[in-house]
Amino acid sequence: MTSFMRSGPLEPGEWVRLTDPKGRKHNVQLEAGTAFSTKKGQISHDDMIGHPEGIVIESSMGAPYQVFRPLLFEYVVSMPRGVAIIYPKDAAQIVTQADIYPGARVVEAGAGSGSLTSYLLRAIGPQGTLGSYEIREDFAENVVRNVHQVAGPNPPGWTLTVGDVREVITETEIDRLILDMVDPWTCIPLAADRLVPGGILCAYVATTTQLSRFVETVREQGGFTEPRAWETLERDWHLEGLAVRPDHKMNGHTAFLVTARRMAPGQTSLEKSRRPAPGAYGPDYHGPRPAGFVAE
């Protein structure tokens, strides 16, 4: 049973998250008549089943724990995975900056561990469609397991296809195409063919060399607006008495995001391309070059 997007009393089969006074967390799946063991004694599941979230219960040794259903951003960072996930801070950016709306026709590759898939399914709602592509069968199994945990057994509008997105894609009219794979520039012809005018191409790339190659390939392809790239850093704040200051640790670099919009057929963007002028990387130039850029 999914524990997400629910309210009301806690039921057997649901996951809950127990937090102790020091902030230590335990994820527990509720089962009537059983108990969860901690260093501070046993916690009876029956003390939680039938009660609302937000209660404080005590272990057999009197240690207090507060009880909530996990939130999606808490779950995705701890779910089983075979490959790096898109972190909540970046998933939130994708949903807003790639403008994922209820009813949108979205395609993503690769699906990896299903983290972004979970956010996309929420954002498109029951009227939207999401075609997820994953080249590795073993990773696709993780996606299914994780997505079912979050969105239930048959999320409406969702298909997961195992295979190389460049060869097996079936969608032809795509509103939003999200790429999280090692060589997203190889999908740009596909994006040009299948994104509707005004559609958004969005890539999540971990390194500057991937970013540079992606951007140059979009420009070379033509028919897209000038790409925009950015990154998001997330830093919590320490809030204790007068010691109100940024935390020492933060979620720094995960990846860059880059978006571009599809122009109507035959149209060229009015935005000035920041593509280097011909000859800019000529034989006398010895500085850095965008990845994949061939000297003229």
Ligand SMILES: C[S@@+](CC[C@H](N)C(=O)[O-])C[C@H]1O[C@@H](n2cnc3c(N)ncnc32)[C@H](O)[C@@H]1O
């Ligand atoms: C970093 S992971 C994606 C993580 C995922 N977005 C998430 O949030 O859990 C990249 C995935 O792309 C898959 N992949 C790479 N090339 C692909 C292709 N041509 N078609 C489909 N999937 C591909 C890889 O197998 C890998 O699982």
